Amino acid sequence: MNRxxxxxxxxxxPFRSVTLDRLRRRTSMKWRTYPADVxxxxxxxxxxxxxxxxxxxxxxxxxxxDTGYPAGTAYARALARFAAERWGWHGLAVERCxxxxxxxxxxxxxxxxxxxxxxxxxxxxxxxxPFFQFLAHMDRRIAQAxxxxxxxxxxxxxxxxxxxxxxxxxxxxxLLCSPHNPTGTVHTAEELAAVAALAERYGVRVVADEIHAPxxxxxxxxxxxxxxxxxxxxxxxxxxxxxxxxxxxxxxxAVAGPGAAAELARLPEEVSHGxxxxxxxxxxxxxxxxxxxxxxxxAALDAHRLLLAELLAEHLPGVRYRPGESTYLAWLDCRALGxxxxxxxxxxKRGRVALSHGPDFGTGGAGHVRLNLAxxxxxxxxxxxxxxxxxx
Numbered sequence: 608m609n610r611x612x613x614x615x616x617x618x619x620x621p622f623r624s625v626t627l628d629r630l631r632r633r634t635s636m637k638w639r640t641y642p643a644d645v646x647x648x649x650x651x652x653x654x655x656x657x658x659x660x661x662x663x664x665x666x667x668x669x670x671x672x673d674t675g676y677p678a679g680t681a682y683a684r685a686l687a688r689f690a691a692e693r694w695g696w697h698g699l700a701v702e703r704c705x706x707x708x709x710x711x712x713x714x715x716x717x718x719x720x721x722x723x724x725x726x727x728x729x730x731x732x733x734x735x736x737p738f739f740q741f742l743a744h745m746d747r748r749i750a751q752a753x754x755x756x757x758x759x760x761x762x763x764x765x766x767x768x769x770x771x772x773x774x775x776x777x778x779x780x781x782l783l784c785s786p787h788n789p790t791g792t793v794h795t796a797e798e799l800a801a802v803a804a805l806a807e808r809y810g811v812r813v814v815a816d817e818i819h820a821p822x823x824x825x826x827x828x829x830x831x832x833x834x835x836x837x838x839x840x841x842x843x844x845x846x847x848x849x850x851x852x853x854x855x856x857x858x859x860x861a862v863a864g865p866g867a868a869a870e871l872a873r874l875p876e877e878v879s880h881g882x883x884x885x886x887x888x889x890x891x892x893x894x895x896x897x898x899x900x901x902x903x904x905x906a907a908l909d910a911h912r913l914l915l916a917e918l919l920a921e922h923l924p925g926v927r928y929r930p931g932e933s934t935y936l937a938w939l940d941c942r943a944l945g946x947x948x949x950x951x952x953x954x955x956k957r958g959r960v961a962l963s964h965g966p967d968f969g970t971g972g973a974g975h976v977r978l979n980l981a982x983x984x985x986x987x988x989x990x991x992x993x994x995x996x997x998x999x
Contacts, residue, residue: 618903621655622911622983630654635855641961648990649951649961651788653852653935653981655904660896661851664888677706677858677884685894686845686860692898693821696834703863705874708881710818710859711737713844714782715745716878717861720870721812721842722747722780727772729781729811731760732969733938735788738816739969742782750779753970758790758929758938762801769809781806783815785832786823789938789968789977791931793823796830803837812867813841818859819934821850821901825909827932833864840866847890849934850904851897852981858886908935911980911987918988922995935981941965942974944998951976958997960990 631638637652668674683704690696707713718728724746730738732753742749752768755761765781772779783802786793794802806813815832823829833843846859859882863871893901912930915937919926927940939962941950951962954976965975980987 618899620907621653621900621904622907622981624656625654625983627983627986641955645955645959645961646986646990646993647961648979648982648986649963649977651849651936651979651981652854653904653979654983654986655852655981657853658851658893658897658900660892660900661853661889664892665856665885668885668888673884673888675884676880677882677887680704682706682858682887682891682894683860685891686862689821689894689898690831694829694831694834696831698834699831699862700865703865703868703871705861705871706879706882706887707844707859707861707874708878709848709854709857710816710844710846711741712878712881713859713861714738714814714816715741716874717814717842717844717870718742718745718747718780718782720873721814721867722778726777727779729765729768729772729779730969731765731784731787733789733965733972733975734784734968735816736967736969738782738784747780751970754787754790754792758787758792760794760798760802762798762805765802766805766809769805769811772811773809778812779810780812780814783813783832785815785817786819786829786931786933788819788934789936789963789975790929791824791934791936791938793827793829793932796835799830799832800835800837803832803835803841807837807840813838815841815843817843817845818849820845821847822905822908822935823933824912824931825905829933833862839864842867842871847893847897850901851890851893853886853889853893856883856886856889858882858890908980911935911984912937914984914987915978915980915991918991922991923998935979937978937980939976939978940974941976946974948973950974954994954997956997958993958995960993960997962994
């Protein structure tokens with residue numbers, strides 16, 4: 608993996624600031640789902656302290672008693688500035704943004720705006736498991752257009768999925784994961800423009816989950832879906848939660864292209880009551896003042912991708928790993944190890960290391976695991992050591 612390293616920001620490596628003993632005092636899902644002897648490298652939480660601007664924004668709000676309902680456009684304006692500076696995208700219109708509780712609840716609301724019960728929604732497995740869970744719960748029919756063998760969008764397969772989705776004459780949507788979870792693939796401008804062209808041809812509405820957008824590897828450019836030609840009827844969900852470890856401070860933004868503004872305007876008012884005001888303050892601070900912290904994080908993640916490749920080559924040479932272009936997640940092909948469809952179950956039972964179960968990601972997930980890189984080098988090394996020990 609030869610990439611230009613990220614610029615150093617002067618901020619300390621955030622993964623060097625928290626010890627395992629301190630992490631085990633946390634009470635969130637990552638650290639409380641499994642017994643204490645299990646090393647958790649699964650759910651998308653990072654083992655970092657929060658960026659100082661975020662801590663300051665939250666503690667100032669608490670000291671002031673500023674814990675009411677969210678209001679205003681500060682979050683959207685901060686995201687627009689971030690998008691312009693980081694991605695060269697100047698088309699994020701604040702007036703076409705709406706605050707939603709989090710990205711997945713935003714996905715649900717956007718899909719409701721452009722489809723009805725029983726309508727098909729195209730997804731690209733292997734993909735984030737809640738896509739299947741949330742769509743099924745809201746009575747949408749899931750249409751799969753699997754990624755190609757190279758882990759990228761297969762436009763031929765996608766076109767066939769679109770054709771079938773609209774064959775009955777109803778409405779259809781495409782829930783696009785960009786960057787893609789679990790593979791870490793960053794869709795190119797050309798790929799996204801091709802998606803937009805297909806969506807326009809077949810009348811499919813694209814809803815893009817872009818929560819991992821700030822987490823690209825060095826030398827890789829993220830392209831917002833709404834920035835490509837022909838994507839004006841699309842909708843996007845964005846948030847600071849993944850990049851700054853703010854999942855517990857609920858807030859996200861729904862962003863509409865010019866051709867989707869009317870749909871976004873129909874968003875029920877009660878949706879705006881779901882986000883946390885303190886969450887909005889935290890996310891706004893992250894985007895506005897937390898970029899130096901983010902740069903330090905990105906540099907560390909680049910190093911962790913290289914470290915994981917080295918550790919696997921030494922201890923688990925049968926595992927295939929293509930370092931992702933984004934996210935802090937690693938998609939590991941363990942099929943050569945002979946551990947069956949769900950190797951994560953074996954690693955948990957025999958190695959006492961928790962990874963995400965590949966089959967949960969749908970077609971293409973059998974024989975795979977997803978590993979969370981966002982931890983210290985020592986914990987990452989111990990995790991791979993435990994995986995190797997599970998094979999003995």
